Amino acid sequence: MTQPEIVRGEVDEHGVYSNSFGRHAKPLHSDILIKNGLLSMVGQHDILPKQSRGAQNYLITDAVCDDLFADTVMIAAAGVKVSKLVVKSFSDESSESSTEPAKTREVFNQLTDDILAKGITKHSCIISLGGGVVNNMCGLLAATLYRGIPLIHITTTTMGAFDAAIDFKQAVNHPLGKNLLGAYYPASKIVIDPEAFRPLSSRHALNGIAEALKHGLAQSQQLVDVIVKPIVEQGMDVLRDPEYLSAVCRECVETKVPTLTWYDESDFNEMVPQYGHAIGHAIEHLSWHPAECDEDVSSVAPLLHGEAVAVGMAVSAEVSFLMGLCDEKCVSEHYSTIQAVGLPAYVPANMSISAIITKMGYDKHHVGVPSMGLCAAIGEMAKSSKTSFCWKVDISTVEEALKRNMARREQLSSSLETPSTISMFELEADQDNMVKGGAMSNSWYECTCSG
Numbered sequence: 001m002t003q004p005e006i007v008r009g010e011v012d013e014h015g016v017y018s019n020s021f022g023r024h025a026k027p028l029h030s031d032i033l034i035k036n037g038l039l040s041m042v043g044q045h046d047i048l049p050k051q052s053r054g055a056q057n058y059l060i061t062d063a064v065c066d067d068l069f070a071d072t073v074m075i076a077a078a079g080v081k082v083s084k085l086v087v088k089s090f091s092d093e094s095s096e097s098s099t100e101p102a103k104t105r106e107v108f109n110q111l112t113d114d115i116l117a118k119g120i121t122k123h124s125c126i127i128s129l130g131g132g133v134v135n136n137m138c139g140l141l142a143a144t145l146y147r148g149i150p151l152i153h154i155t156t157t158t159m160g161a162f163d164a165a166i167d168f169k170q171a172v173n174h175p176l177g178k179n180l181l182g183a184y185y186p187a188s189k190i191v192i193d194p195e196a197f198r199p200l201s202s203r204h205a206l207n208g209i210a211e212a213l214k215h216g217l218a219q220s221q222q223l224v225d226v227i228v229k230p231i232v233e234q235g236m237d238v239l240r241d242p243e244y245l246s247a248v249c250r251e252c253v254e255t256k257v258p259t260l261t262w263y264d265e266s267d268f269n270e271m272v273p274q275y276g277h278a279i280g281h282a283i284e285h286l287s288w289h290p291a292e293c294d295e296d297v298s299s300v301a302p303l304l305h306g307e308a309v310a311v312g313m314a315v316s317a318e319v320s321f322l323m324g325l326c327d328e329k330c331v332s333e334h335y336s337t338i339q340a341v342g343l344p345a346y347v348p349a350n351m352s353i354s355a356i357i358t359k360m361g362y363d364k365h366h367v368g369v370p371s372m373g374l375c376a377a378i379g380e381m382a383k384s385s386k387t388s389f390c391w392k393v394d395i396s397t398v399e400e401a402l403k404r405n406m407a408r409r410e411q412l413s414s415s416l417e418t419p420s421t422i423s424m425f426e427l428e429a430d431q432d433n434m435v436k437g438g439a440m441s442n443s444w445y446e447c448t449c450s451g
Contacts, residue, residue, distance in 0.1 A: 026148075028168050028186045034249055036242045038193040039069060042154065043076030047189045049150045052125035057082045058115055060138050061129040062099045063089045065156050068199055073129055073154060082127070083118055085111060087134065097204075098304065099133040100288065103173045105181065111141060125150040128187075131157030132164030132208075132305065136179070139170025143185035151187040156196040158208020158245070159306060162252050165190050167260065167273070177362035178281045194245035202342070203304065205239040210306030210343050212252040217313060217334065218275040219255050221379040224337060226251045231341050268381060271373025271389045274365060275381075278372050279398070280305075280312025282359035286351055293355045303348070310343040311405075318401035319393055320374040325382040333378050335408070346409035353402045357395060365390075370398060 009019035033045060048057070059082050061070050066086045074082060087107060089097045126149065128138030135153050142151035155165040171182025197205060209227060216223035227248055230238045238244045259269040286293055287303040303311075317334035320326040338345045347356070365371040370393045376382035381389045 028184065030168070030186045030188065030190055032166065032190045032192065032253060034192045034194070034246065034253070036193065036195045036246055038191060039154070039156075039196050040072055040076075042073060042191060043078075045191075047152055047154075047191060048077075048080065048125060048127075049123075049188055051123040052150050053080060055081065055121050055123040055125065056119055057125045057127060058120075059084045059127045059129055060087065060111065060134060060141070061085075062087045062102075062131070062134050064097055064199075065130045065134070069129060069154075069156060069196065073127075085114060087111075087130075087137070098302070099131065100173075100302075100305075103133045103137055105172060105174070108137060108140065108172050111137070112145065115141070115145065120145060120149065122146050122149060125152060127152045127154065128165075129154045129156065130160070131155065131204075132159040135160050135165045136169075136171050136182075139185055139187065140172055140182055142187075143170055143183040148185065151185065152189045152191070153187045154191045156193075157200060158197055158205050159211065159304075160208070161192045161194070161197075161249050162208040163211035163306075165192070166253060166256055177359065178285055180362065180364075192249060194242040194249060197245050198240060198242070200239075202236050202239055203307075205245075206342055207304040207306035209239075209248070209341055210310045212248055213337070213341065213343075214275050214309060214313060215252055215255045215272065217337070217375060217378060218272045218373065218381055219259075219379060220251075223251050223255050224378060228337055228340055236342060266387060266389070268373075268389045272381065275373050275375075276309045276311075276313035276316050278312065278360055278363045278365060278370050279315045279356065279402075280309040281363060282356045283311055283347060283351065284308030285359055286355055287348060292359070293351055301348070303344070307344050310338050311345060311347060314338055314345040315347070315398075315401050315405045316372060316374060318404045319372065319397055320376070320382065322397050322400055322404075323374070323391070323393070325374050325391075326376050330375060330377050334375075337378075345405075346412075347402060347405055349409070353399055353406075356402060357398060360398070369393060369395060 007019065009017050011017050033047070038045075057080060059070070059073060059077070061084065063086055066084075070084060074084065087099060087102050089099050090101045126138050126142040126145070128135045128151075132155075135155055138153070139151060142149050153160070153165040155161050165187070168184045168186050169179075169182060170185050171179035174180035213224065213227055216227060230244050259272050263269045284303050284305055287301065287308065314334050317326065317331045321328060321331045335345050360366060360370055363370065371390050372393055373389050374382045374391050382391070383389055384391045
C-alpha cells in the first residue's frame, strides 16, 4: 500500500471533527533456547542481536549470579562492549537469599541513571543474568530506555525459567503492591541452562516449580505428573537433577507457549497465568510488609513468590468449590499436590483475612470485586461463559475460602505435637547458598566494564 500524502478527517452532524492514526503493532516475539551446559557455550549461539554487536551493551545481574556465572558470560562476550551492573541480593529472616527487596523504583531509577550516564544507542542491548526479579527489572529497563532497546534474558533460576523470563510481562514493585509498574516487552532470546539451577537451595528450586505447577493445575495433568511423580518417587534430591529440571522446563514451556502466542484469542490466556495470583500476590506482599497486617505479626516471615502462589492456588480451589465450579476431590488434590512437592498450602498464621482482602484490591484484575481464573478439575479451567474464563468473585466468598484454608491449617496444627513448628516446606541449611552480609544500604549495585 502506498503512503497517502494526506488523510482527510470527517465532521459529524454535531460539527465535531474527527481523524485517527495508527500502525501495525511491533510484533512480540521471543526465541527460547534450552540445553544443559548452554551457559558455557552461549558465545557459540549468536544470542546478541546483530545490530547490538557494535554498540555499548549492559549485563545486569545480582550479587549471587555475579559470583557464579558472570565471568562465564563476560568471557563469552569477548570482543563486544559490555558493562556489568550488579544489583545486591539480601537475606530474609529465613536466611534465604532474595533480590525481591531490590525490585523497586529506586533501584530501577539508579540503574537507568548509570546506564544513561555511561551512554547507550538505540542498538544497545540489556542482558539480564539472574532469576525472575533481575529478568523482570531488565525487561522494564529495555522497554523504557529510548522507548525500547534490545533485550536478552539469561535466566539462572527455576522461577525465571518456568515463569518470569517466559513472558512479555516486565515490571517492578510499588510500595502498595507487586508488579504495579511495568510494560509488555519481548526479549529477542531467552537462554535457559538447567545446570545453572544446581546451586539453588531446595526452597528456591521449589519457588519456580510452583509456577510450573500452576500451569499444570490449570492446563495439563501431564505437566502435573512430570513435576510431581519424580519428587514423590525419588525425593527432593531430584531438584538437583538437570535432566529432571530440563524435562519440567520443556513441558512447562510447551504448555505455556500457546497462552502467549494466541493471547488475544480468549481471556483463557489471560486467566491461566494469573491462577492463584489474585490471592498469592496479596499474601506475598504482606509477608514482606508485615506491618500492614492487622494482628500480631511476629511470626510472619517473607514468602518467595512461588510459595505465595502455591497458597493462592489452594485458596482459589476453595473459592471454586464454594462457587460450585469444582468438587471436593479437586480441592483435596490441590492440597495434596502442592504439599507433595514440598510447597506451602496454608495462609501464614497471624496474617489476617481483612489485610489480605484489602491488599487484593491492588490486583490489576480487581474491578469492584476480585476477578479470577478458577479450576473445574485438575488441568481444566472453568468457563464463566461461552467465551470467557474470568469469574467475578464476591468478597464474602473469598473470605469464606480463606477461613476454610485457615481451618485446615489449624486442624493440621492441632494434630502435631509442636504446632508452632509446622514445616510448610523443606529448607536447606546450605550456608554456601546464603548471601553474606544482607543488610540494606544505599549502595545498590556496582559497575564494571569489559570489551
